[in-house]
Amino acid sequence: MNYKTHHVAALIGAELWLLHTHQPVLSWQAAAALLGAYLAGPIADMDHPQSEVGRKVWPLAVVMNALGIRHRTFTHSLLFLAGLWAALQLLPIPEVVRWAIWIGYATHPLMDLLNPQGVELFWPLRVRVRLLPEILAIPVDSIAETLLRGVMTAVSYVLLFLYVHPAVDHLPLVGPVVSEVAEVILQMMPAAIQTWVR
Numbered sequence: 001m002n003y004k005t006h007h008v009a010a011l012i013g014a015e016l017w018l019l020h021t022h023q024p025v026l027s028w029q030a031a032a033a034l035l036g037a038y039l040a041g042p043i044a045d046m047d048h049p050q051s052e053v054g055r056k057v058w059p060l061a062v063v064m065n066a067l068g069i070r071h072r073t074f075t076h077s078l079l080f081l082a083g084l085w086a087a088l089q090l091l092p093i094p095e096v097v098r099w100a101i102w103i104g105y106a107t108h109p110l111m112d113l114l115n116p117q118g119v120e121l122f123w124p125l126r127v128r129v130r131l132l133p134e135i136l137a138i139p140v141d142s143i144a145e146t147l148l149r150g151v152m153t154a155v156s157y158v159l160l161f162l163y164v165h166p167a168v169d170h171l172p173l174v175g176p177v178v179s180e181v182a183e184v185i186l187q188m189m190p191a192a193i194q195t196w197v198r
């Protein structure tokens with residue numbers, strides 16, 4: 001997936017997390033969590049010198065490639081996710097933000113599982129994991145990816161609305177309507193998500 005899709009996936013992850021934790025909307029922690037996840041989303045592609053992130057940190061990408069770390073291996077692995085979690089513990093930031101950054105990063109290898117090439121999720125084991133059969137897999141920058149990103153963007157707006165609506169629920173006239181709309185949207189969501197965000 002390209003960096004734009006990873007940004008959106010990370011936002012969805014952070015929104016679900018903020019809904020679950022009932023983090024107050026009007027708080028700096030909520031803003032930091034959304035921004036942190038958004039930025040963390042594409043970072044795993046630092047292993048690819050031609051990627052959007054790789055071009056920004058190209059010396060790192062070049063060193064990784066020189067060390068034999070190929071694209072969608074180490075930085076896309078469960079091992080890296082565990083290491084990142086440990087490293088984030090060292091930062092003096094609120095728990096809700098810490099998790100949001102981690103979730104934002106973790107959505108990346110998950111999304112790349114939809115690629116035809118798959119991901120070496122269990123690196124250093126050289127096993128490529130792919131979620132979809134090759135014919136249904138979604139190549140980077142394909143029309144299918146653009147369509148998927150469109151749907152995901154819509155989902156992220158809906159989740160953002162669900163997250164933000166308590167801040168306006170108390171307003172006269174508008175409040176009750178917004179609250180009702182939010183409830184209808186929630187009812188349309190899969191049961192697992194309803195349980196997760198309530």
Ligand SMILES: [Zn+2]
Nearest residue numbers: 044045072112
């Ligand atoms: Zn990637």
